[in-house]
Amino acid sequence: MRFRSLPLALLAATTLALSACSAGSLGSSDDEGGKVELSFLVDNSDSSLKPVEQVAKDFSAKNPGITVKVETRPGGTEGDNIIKTRLSTGDMTDVFLYNSGSLFQAIAPQQNLVPLSDQPYAGQLDDNFKSTVTAGDQLYGVPLGGVTGGAVLYNKKVFADLGLKVPATWAEFMANNAKIKAAGVAPVIQTFGDTWTSQLFVLGDFHNVSAADPQFAANYTANKVKFASTPAAVAGFQHQQEVHDAGYLNKDFASAKLDDGLKQLAQGKGAQYPMLTFAVGGMVANFPESAKDVGLFALPGADAAKNGLTVWSPAGIYIPKSTEGAELEAAKKLLAYIASPDGCASQAAAYAPSGPFLVKGCTLPADVPQAIKDMQPYIDTPGKSSLALEFLSPVKGPSLEQITVEVGSGIRRAPAGAALYDEDVKKQAQQLGLEGW
Template sequence: MRNQTSPRGRLRMIALAAGAVLALAGCSAGSLGSSGGGGGGVNLTWVLDSNASTMKAAESVAAAFKAQNPDITVDLESRPSGSEGDNIVKTRLATGDMPDLFLYNSGSLFQAIGPVQNLVPVTDEPWVGTLEENFKRVVTADGNVFGAPFGSQMTGAILYNKRIYAELGLQIPKTWSEFMANNAAVKAAGRVPVIQTYGDTYTSQLFVLGDFHNVAASEPDFAERYTAGQAKFATSPAALKGWQHLEELHDLGYYNEDFPTAKMEEGMRKLGDGEGVHYPMLTNGITTLAVASPEGAKDIGIFPIPGDDPAKNGLTVWSPSAVYIPKTTEGAQLDAAKKLQAFIASPAGCAAYAQGVRPNGPFAVDGCELPDDVLPAVRDFQSFVDASAFSPALEFLSPIKGPALEQITVEVGSGIRPAADGAALYDEDVRKQALQLGLPGWD
């Protein structure tokens, strides 16, 4: 679920005198200042994906770091997102051509870049003890920690319009039956119960992926058995329910009429304007919400995709990406890179990130606080994290995620393919990937 790519090679120089204050958001590619560190300074290159929000946050972090470390200059180098960016990262690591630091995924994709062979472990760094435990686990390989979290956590859940809930006298549902009763009331009131935006196919996956907290609550060993080829979506009653939810909501006519072609931005506008009341989505879309419906965004909250047991109600959470140091970084460059990594994983680093981009969820570092101006949905997300009412997404517990998931969920959510058939087809997609990965138990 990644953004489309943009041309690579864009280089942004962050080189500010200590204490200087610049408006970085409007800067173009090229030099943004002079080093101010003298002839003995260190120049670091930090590679990130070319997403505008990522670059803006990195600019803010690099500027704050420069203010504290005037002898270290940080250059930001962009790379494409998506599969093209993945290939660039793997190639540069394999050829020893990766610059001093780089931003990349945590979880299963992190495991695929050979962390033990290619990255500098940071297990003994003091800041590692402040990391949120789930994040620490998804940047660990062979008993060593390798990454510092960059940005906030996100969840796949139900964004909902609080204003419409108040008008209709609805309560936040904690079970699927309560959620369906709310949907019936919303439709009776002449509004769209559930927004879907299959024009952006990745958004079709949320009822399956975001339901994993409920799967884990029902089958705590599902991820382990799934990785071993023993648990399947089509044969696990708990894992099948996400597929059944897609089918049920479609068959009841609860989706917006333009769901086959609508894009995520339009879905956010519908939600903020109250045209639709529920939107299963990742919280990284909150940034789009704030643009698509600036006033309506203040009315939007979040609750977990409901399961069967109200006592086990909780969110499915995605860990942030991480900043890693390749083993080819040595000497003074390595010392400086470790300083930047430590700064990123500190309250000061989190604050600098939030000055560049408003967070869409809690940070994964103890002591990092959300700024006062985050939207209500982000505060709702934080409350579940504070209550430990959440589970990691499946892709952070298993290396397997079939590439055809979003196409299959579009078919099920569009009424083209029954839920059971969709789940079985995805199981076959997963089997092919597991065989490619050479995982045991899949012969």
């Protein structure tokens, strides 16, 4: 299931009037002066708009013959429809920002987009990201911003005071929890008042699932394996049940919301919070000390040697086939800039990244929060990070967050929760017309 709170998934739907431009009028060039103007369509969230505006400014400063005009669109379903309509009518801007992964596949990239596999920077992109913007054997996009991690945020001061080490296995995690509870601190924060936050024990555990069964995503899509009957996959449900049954949750877990959980973590009233790293920026804004006091580790699994971070790919920047001539060459130059250390620095100057950049040679700013810095070793080490299941399979059930609330509250046992989720995905898989369902 796609997290509804991710920046590209929970954007406010502000209706924008679209001008009835022809494809040729979206980007313009002045043949006499050699000037080119590129149009760049982006959603209206700060996390997208601010870095794109900065990139446009800095790129034009380095390339005086090219100006970049940024246009905005709503997020959510309305924005999806705008993208698909403009592509189908040849009315798309010269460059545009859109999701990677399964939603990227839904815009028929081989039919609508310019392939980029022959560009010099193609080999500098992270393999995880490339797989989310590839169709057939061609690459079609470059990333905007950093990767988002699904992991455990933890209070480093609590760990230091109790002499705890970052766990790499579930047994180590539970042993730490016993010591944290004995010290009078809530070991694990849960915030079921925002039901989507209940899903991390399952969705954030997918690196451990794929490490144990590298073919799980493909077989899951083909209906050859199930969560309930795959030990590594059902483990996420079991872990959620275990922390509840052991009494390791904050007392207000049933009603607490995201902001409450971040406050408890920052203040050391709770020690660990399974969460997406996009939330770190808001936490630090409200509790500046958490920039250094809160760290991150991957959700522990059964095997320390295979433990790693589950990541959500950033959105991609694409060139539609309607972009031609001088605009096409300028657009390729813009994407090359974005996929470079200078482009990454430009983005970071405008908006704090939610995780490491997925371009070789790009580094995080020195002042990013410690939790974001802690992601870098996972990204840099081969085999220590994996894409979330939603980037590898179109099969997502709509009721996972309700199921994980029930399991995490002791209402439903883990095996029954996993089996119910297997039933939950069936209808959607059939609607997609997938073979085997």
